[in-house]
Amino acid sequence: MTQETITTDVVIVGAGPCGLFAVFELGLLDMKCHLVDILDKPGGQCAELYPEKPIYDIPALPVVSGHELTERLMEQAAPFGPQYHYNEMVEEVQKLEDGRWRVKTDGGLVFEAKVVVIAAGGGSFQPKKPPIPGIEAYEGKSVFYAVKRMETFRGKNVLISGGGDSALDWTINLHPIVQSMQLIHRRDGFRAAPDSVNKMHALVEEKKMQFHLGQITSLHGDNGQLEGVTVKGNDGADYQIECDTLLPFFGLTMKLGPIANWGINLHENLIPVDTEKFQTSEPGLFAIGDINTYPGKLKLILSGFHEAALMAQAAFRYANPDAKLTFQYTTSSTSLQKKLGVA
Numbered sequence: 001m002t003q004e005t006i007t008t009d010v011v012i013v014g015a016g017p018c019g020l021f022a023v024f025e026l027g028l029l030d031m032k033c034h035l036v037d038i039l040d041k042p043g044g045q046c047a048e049l050y051p052e053k054p055i056y057d058i059p060a061l062p063v064v065s066g067h068e069l070t071e072r073l074m075e076q077a078a079p080f081g082p083q084y085h086y087n088e089m090v091e092e093v094q095k096l097e098d099g100r101w102r103v104k105t106d107g108g109l110v111f112e113a114k115v116v117v118i119a120a121g122g123g124s125f126q127p128k129k130p131p132i133p134g135i136e137a138y139e140g141k142s143v144f145y146a147v148k149r150m151e152t153f154r155g156k157n158v159l160i161s162g163g164g165d166s167a168l169d170w171t172i173n174l175h176p177i178v179q180s181m182q183l184i185h186r187r188d189g190f191r192a193a194p195d196s197v198n199k200m201h202a203l204v205e206e207k208k209m210q211f212h213l214g215q216i217t218s219l220h221g222d223n224g225q226l227e228g229v230t231v232k233g234n235d236g237a238d239y240q241i242e243c244d245t246l247l248p249f250f251g252l253t254m255k256l257g258p259i260a261n262w263g264i265n266l267h268e269n270l271i272p273v274d275t276e277k278f279q280t281s282e283p284g285l286f287a288i289g290d291i292n293t294y295p296g297k298l299k300l301i302l303s304g305f306h307e308a309a310l311m312a313q314a315a316f317r318y319a320n321p322d323a324k325l326t327f328q329y330t331t332s333s334t335s336l337q338k339k340l341g342v343a
């Protein structure tokens with residue numbers, strides 16, 4: 001099905017802390033943002049890699065966890081009505097003849113935007129794949145590394161592999177809609193929230209799912225449609241599990257991903273920008289946060305916040321070449337105060 005094109009002022013690639021703060025800075029200049037992230041939640045590294053770790057160098061917040069910082073940034077951005085598109089990877093960014101941008105995602109979303117801001121951090125988080133020979137032939141047909149839409153798995157015989165939060169969460173969340181649910185992990189211990197582990201054990205006791213110990217060594221089926229897997233058990237003996245869908249959850253790595261194909265200059269997998277506009281080699285295409293590089297760059301959240309403020313001014317000028325831009329403090333911005341309901 002062809003999706004309708006979404007027209008907007010700005011598409012922000014990445015909903016990490018810098019992408020989230022950019023919504024605020026662009027919003028002050030009345031620019032409306034859509035954010036796209038490959039993850040299923042906002043916060044980038046703060047949410048995915050260290051949600052509970054304390055951060056000590058956010059100005060005026062002596063200590064804040066990655067999760068709480070994300071929550072606060074979402075709250076600060078909310079008055080500007082940003083729209084979030086999760087579980088979507090931006091694959092193509094293409095300049096149109098009129099200077100605007102067409103942005104396409106792997107899930108079929110299409111945007112046309114006046115400017116694009118790349119706030120993609122270390123690149124996209126991509127799934128670590130299990131070392132099973134020939135797995136590529138099944139990918140996207142009966143092997144999936146993410147749950148984009150739960151409905152895809154309704155009525156399926158699902159085998160989930162892994163012992164972390166994603167494996168446990170999806171085992172619990174999908175079991176009510178699948179035909180059968182099985183979980184396989186190489187050991188009896190899990191790197192997941194104890195509550196999820198308890199829930200999974202309860203489902204096994206209630207015979208609503210099965211748990212197996214061992215490692216998948218091969219997949220069986222024709223034309224990419226899985227029929228079963230061979231497992232090496234912890235006693236060294238092989239055994240078979242029947243299933244038509246496999247969801248391996250072995251964690252995520254960060255890769256530059258499709259950004260390498262967007263026709264912009266790159267330096268060691270980073271995007272060189274100037275420090276006045278934080279613009280890439282393509283006018284109208286900006287880069288802030290960990291993904292950019294310039295002399296003296298520090299990969300800190302507070303650097304990304306500063307970059308977002310200057311980028312927003314330049315993005316406004318690119319999108320509205322004839323408009324006058326007057327610098328204003330938030331303390332005297334009546335439009336912001338109206339949005340916050342305090343004017």
Ligand SMILES: Cc1cc2nc3c(=O)[nH]c(=O)nc-3n(C[C@H](O)[C@H](O)[C@H](O)COP(=O)(O)OP(=O)(O)OC[C@H]3O[C@@H](n4cnc5c(N)ncnc54)[C@H](O)[C@@H]3O)c2cc1C
Pocket residue numbers: 013014015016017018019036037038039043044045046049050054055056057088089090091119120121122123124125257258259288289290291299300301302304
């Ligand atoms: C363990 C740890 C501790 C840290 N502690 C601190 C600290 O104390 N203080 C500090 O300032 N910094 C700290 N950092 C660094 C800080 O987390 C980063 O500087 C910050 O997250 C960068 O923000 P960002 O928005 O640029 O990118 P990220 O947080 O990396 O977010 C980028 C987002 O873009 C998404 N993305 C990428 N490519 C695509 C694509 N093609 N399509 C869709 N989405 C895409 C990714 O999924 C990701 O969600 C720490 C980092 C780690 C790992």
